Amino acid sequence: MADFDTPALKPYPVIPPIEIGVMAHSKPYVAKPEIQQKIGFPGELVDNWQQVAIDKMGELVDNSRALRVFLDSCVKCGACTDKCHYYLGTSDPNNMPVARQDLFRSVYRRHYTLAGKYFPGLVGARELDQEMLDDWYSYFHQCSQCRRCSVYCPYGIDTAEISMAAREIMDTIGIGQKYCNEIIGKAQTIGNNLGLPQPALLDTLEGLEEDIEEETGVTVRLPLDQHGADILLVTPSADFFAEPHVDGLIGYAKVFHQAGLSWTISSHASEAANFGMFIGSYDNMQILAQRIREAALELGVKRIVFGECGHAWRVAYNFLNTLAGPFDFLDPNYPLPQHICEVTYDLLQRNALRMDKSANDDKVLTFHDSCNVARASRMGDFEGGQFVIPRAVIQASCNHFYDMPAHATKEATFCCGGGGGLLTDDLVELRVKGSLPRMEALKQAVDDYGVTHMAAICAICKSQFSKILPYYGFEMDQVVSVHQLVSNAIQLGGEH
Amino acid sequence: MSLLTIAFTLLFYCATALLIIGLAVRIRLYAKTPVPLRIPTTPAPLTGAGVVGRMFFEVTLFRSLFKASKWTWIFGWLFHAALLLVLLRHLRYFTDPVWSWVVLVQPLGAYGAFVMLAGLGGLWARRFLVDRVRYISAPSDHLMLALLIAIGATGLGMKYVAATDIVALKAFFLGLMYFDWQPIPTDVMLLLHLSLVAVLMIIFPFSKLLHAPGVFFSPTRNQIDNPREKRHLPTRNAHSISQAKQT
Ligand code: HEM
Numbered sequence: 079m080a081d082f083d084t085p086a087l088k089p090y091p092v093i094p095p096i097e098i099g100v101m102a103h104s105k106p107y108v109a110k111p112e113i114q115q116k117i118g119f120p121g122e123l124v125d126n127w128q129q130v131a132i133d134k135m136g137e138l139v140d141n142s143r144a145l146r147v148f149l150d151s152c153v154k155c156g157a158c159t160d161k162c163h164y165y166l167g168t169s170d171p172n173n174m175p176v177a178r179q180d181l182f183r184s185v186y187r188r189h190y191t192l193a194g195k196y197f198p199g200l201v202g203a204r205e206l207d208q209e210m211l212d213d214w215y216s217y218f219h220q221c222s223q224c225r226r227c228s229v230y231c232p233y234g235i236d237t238a239e240i241s242m243a244a245r246e247i248m249d250t251i252g253i254g255q256k257y258c259n260e261i262i263g264k265a266q267t268i269g270n271n272l273g274l275p276q277p278a279l280l281d282t283l284e285g286l287e288e289d290i291e292e293e294t295g296v297t298v299r300l301p302l303d304q305h306g307a308d309i310l311l312v313t314p315s316a317d318f319f320a321e322p323h324v325d326g327l328i329g330y331a332k333v334f335h336q337a338g339l340s341w342t343i344s345s346h347a348s349e350a351a352n353f354g355m356f357i358g359s360y361d362n363m364q365i366l367a368q369r370i371r372e373a374a375l376e377l378g379v380k381r382i383v384f385g386e387c388g389h390a391w392r393v394a395y396n397f398l399n400t401l402a403g404p405f406d407f408l409d410p411n412y413p414l415p416q417h418i419c420e421v422t423y424d425l426l427q428r429n430a431l432r433m434d435k436s437a438n439d440d441k442v443l444t445f446h447d448s449c450n451v452a453r454a455s456r457m458g459d460f461e462g463g464q465f466v467i468p469r470a471v472i473q474a475s476c477n478h479f480y481d482m483p484a485h486a487t488k489e490a491t492f493c494c495g496g497g498g499g500l501l502t503d504d505l506v507e508l509r510v511k512g513s514l515p516r517m518e519a520l521k522q523a524v525d526d527y528g529v530t531h532m533a534a535i536c537a538i539c540k541s542q543f544s545k546i547l548p549y550y551g552f553e554m555d556q557v558v559s560v561h562q563l564v565s566n567a568i569q570l571g572g573e574h
Numbered sequence: 575m576s577l578l579t580i581a582f583t584l585l586f587y588c589a590t591a592l593l594i595i596g597l598a599v600r601i602r603l604y605a606k607t608p609v610p611l612r613i614p615t616t617p618a619p620l621t622g623a624g625v626v627g628r629m630f631f632e633v634t635l636f637r638s639l640f641k642a643s644k645w646t647w648i649f650g651w652l653f654h655a656a657l658l659l660v661l662l663r664h665l666r667y668f669t670d671p672v673w674s675w676v677v678l679v680q681p682l683g684a685y686g687a688f689v690m691l692a693g694l695g696g697l698w699a700r701r702f703l704v705d706r707v708r709y710i711s712a713p714s715d716h717l718m719l720a721l722l723i724a725i726g727a728t729g730l731g732m733k734y735v736a737a738t739d740i741v742a743l744k745a746f747f748l749g750l751m752y753f754d755w756q757p758i759p760t761d762v763m764l765l766l767h768l769s770l771v772a773v774l775m776i777i778f779p780f781s782k783l784l785h786a787p788g789v790f791f792s793p794t795r796n797q798i799d800n801p802r803e804k805r806h807l808p809t810r811n812a813h814s815i816s817q818a819k820q821t
C-alpha cells in the first residue's frame with residue numbers, strides 16, 4: 079500500500095477541522111504531447127499561456143449561463159463547505175466546494191469584474207500565476223463532478239461545472255490530464271476506452287456465450303455488429319472484462335434473451351462512457367456521441383439502450399439528443415435513450431421475467447446511488463425514478479435488501495471517490511480518502527443489518543470499490559453489479 | 575437650496591440610476607448567455623409548473639439551504655425576511671397617501687430591524703467561529719455584513735436615540751420622485767443612514783448581492799427535467815468539431 083494513512087471509520091459522520099495544503103501534492107500525471115494533440119489541444123504549455131487562459135475563460139463564461147450566474151452569485155454562506163466527500167476525507171480546505179470554485183472565481187474577478195480590477199485585495203481577486211496554475215491542476219483534479227454540493231447550495235451552484243471549465247482551460251493552454259485524455263483519444267479512434275478492436279471484442283463476447291451455456295445449459299447470444307437488430311446496447315467497455323462488471327453484462331444478455339428482444343453491441347460505438355464531459359470539452363464529447371448515432375444508423379436499430387454506467391447515463395440522458403440528435407429515425411414509442419434498468423423494470427412490471435429471488439440468498443444487499451444517476455439524470459417517467467427503479471430491480475432479484483443511512487443515499491448520495499476522471503492509479507491516495515463517507519455509511523449498514531454486498535450501477539463505482547474496499551477492511555468482491563443479481567436470479571430455459 | 579441637499583439629491587439620483595441600470599444590464603446578460611446543455615440538479619420537476627414551485631420554495635424558504643445547514647438557514651432566513659419587512663415599511667416615505675397595506679405592516683416592521691440585526695449578527699459570528707467559513711471569507715464578505723448592520727443600527731438610532739424630522743424627510747424623497755426638490759433634514763444619524771444606503775445601492779450590481787437576480791437564472795434550479803421528451807436545441811453547431819481538431 080502507498081505512503082499515506084487510510085482514514086479511520088468513525089461510527090457517525092464528523093466534519094473535520096481544516097488542514098491547509100495537506101492535499102496540494104495530489105496531482106495526476108500530465109498528458110504527453112501526442113495525447114494532447116490527438117484530441118485537439120496544444121502538446122505542451124503554450125508561451126503566452128496566461129493570456130490564452132484568460133481569453134478562454136472569457137469565452138467559456140460568455141457561452142455558459144451556468145458559469146456566469148455561478149461566478150457572480152456565491153455569497154460565501156458556507157452551506158456547501160462540509161458536503162464534499164473529498165473535504166470530509168482529506169480536511170484540505172481547498173476541497174470545500176466554495177473554496178474550489180474560488181480558485182477559479184478569484185481569477186475571474188481579477189480579469190472580468192470591476193471590483194476585482196480595482197480592489198483585488200478586497201474581494202479576493204487573484205492573478206493566474208504559476209502558483210495558481212499548480213493549485214488549479216491539483217484541486218480541479220480533486221473534484222469528481224458529483225454535484226453533491228449543488229444540491230445544498232441555495233443557488234444550485236454546481237462546482238462540477240466550474241471544474242469542467244477549469245480543466246478545459248488547462249487543456250487549451252497545453253496542460254492536460256493523462257488518464258482522461260488518453261482514453262478520449264482511444265475511444266475516438268478505436269471506439270472504446272480500453273482500445274479493444276473488433277476482433278478482440280468478438281472473441282470476448284463468444285467466450286461469454288460459452289460461459290453462460292456451460293453454467294445454465296442455455297444458449298444466450300451476445301451479438302456484435304448485428305445489422306437489423308432492434309436494440310443497440312451501448313455499455314461501458316469495462317463490462318467486457320472487469321469484475322464485477324462482466325457479470326452485469328451477462329445479466330443484460332439474459333434479460334434480452336428471456337424477453338425475446340433482438341439486440342446487438344456495436345464495435346464502432348463499443349463505449350458508453352464519455353470522458354469528454356470530465357474535461358469539459360463539448361467538442362470531444364460531441365465526437366464520442368456522434369459515434370453512437372453513426373452506429374445506430376449503420377446497424378439500422380430501432381432503440382438505443384445504455385448499460386450500467388453513471389456519467390455515461392448523464393451524457394446519454396441529458397446531452398445525447400442535443401449533441402448528436404435528432405434521433406427521428408428511431409422508434410418513437412421508446413424513450414431515447416433507455417437505461418437497462420428501465421428495460422428490466424418494465425419487463426418485471428409485465429411479469430415477462432421469471433425470477434427466483436432465493437438465488438441471491440447468500441447475500442444481504444445494499445445499493446450505492448451513483449452521483450450522475452442520482453443528481454444529474456433520471457429513470458422512468460416520474461420524478462425520482464432513478465432511486466426507485468434500480469431498487470425495484472434489486473428487490474425483484476433478492477430477498478434481503480437494506481438502504482444505507484439517508485444522509486448517504488438518493489440525492490444525498492456520496493461519490494465512490496473515483497468519478498469525474500479520477501479513476502487512475504496516480505490518484506490512489508485521493509481515491510481512498512475520498513471514499514471515506516461512503517465507507518462509513520456502508521459500515522453502518524453492515525453493523526445494523528448485516529449487509530454483505532453493495533450493488534452499483536456504474537462502471538467507475540464498481541472499479542473504484544473493487545480497489546478501495548480492501549483499504550477499509552472489506553473484501554474487493556463485496557461490490558456487485560445490479561444486473562449480476564438479475565443474472566443470478568433469472569430462470570432461463572423454456573422460453574419462446 | 576443648501577449644498578447638503580444638493581449633494582444628497584445628486585447622490586440618490588446617481589445611486590438609483592446605477593442600481594437600476596446596473597441590474598438591468600446584468601440581468602440582460604444572464605438572459606442572453608446561452609445554456610448549451612441540460613443540467614438540472616435532479617430529482618427535478620418534469621413540468622414548467624413544477625419548476626415554478628421549486629423556485630418558489632427556494633426563494634421564499636431557502637429550501638436547499640435548509641437541507642444544508644440549519645444555523646445558516648435560521649440566521650439567513652430571519653435576516654432576509656426582516657429585511658423585506660423593513661423595506662416594505664420604508665414605502666411610507668415614498669407614497670402619499672400611504673397605501674393601506676403598508677400601514678398594516680408598520681407595527682410588525684418595528685420589530686423587523688431587531689430581527690434583521692440578530693440574523694446578521696449570527697451570520698457574522700459564523701464567519702469568525704466556524705473555521706471553514708472563516709477560510710472562505712474575503713474582506714468584502716465581512717464589510718458587506720458590517721454595512722448592513724450599520725444601516726440597521728443607524729436606522730434604529732433614529733427611532734430610539736436621536737429622532738429625525740420624518741415629515742421633512744418624506745418631503746425630501748417625494749421631492750426627488752416628482753422633481754420638486756426639498757431640503758433634507760440635517761441630523762447626523764439620518765445623513766449617515768442615507769449615505770450607507772446609497773453605498774449599498776451602488777455596490778449592489780457589482781457584488782455578490784447579484785445572488786438575488788442570480789437565483790432565478792440558475793440552470794440547475796430552473797430547468798425542466800424533460801430532455802428525452804423535448805430536444806434541447808444546440809446553441810452552437812457541429813462545425814466547431816472540425817475546428818477543434820485542427821487547432
Ligand atoms: C430574491 C431575493 C433574495 C434571495 C432568494 C436571497 C437568498 C439568500 C440566501 C439563501 C443567502 C444565504 C444564506 C445567508 O447567508 O443568509 C443569502 C445571503 C445574503 N444575502 Fe440574500 N437573498 C435575496 C435578496 C437579498 C437582498 C436584496 C440583499 C440586500 C441587501 C441580500 C443580502 C444578502 C447578504 C449580505 C448575504 C450574505 C450573508 C452572509 O454574509 O452570511 N439578499 N441570500
Ligand code: SF4
Pocket residue numbers: 161162163164173174175178220221222223224225226227228236237238241
Ligand atoms: S462536485 Fe462533488 S467532488 Fe466536486 S466539489 Fe462538489 S461535492 Fe466535491
Ligand code: SF4
Pocket residue numbers: 151152153154155156157158159175176230231232233234235
Ligand atoms: S453553498 Fe453556494 S453560495 Fe454558499 S458558499 Fe457554497 S457555493 Fe457559495
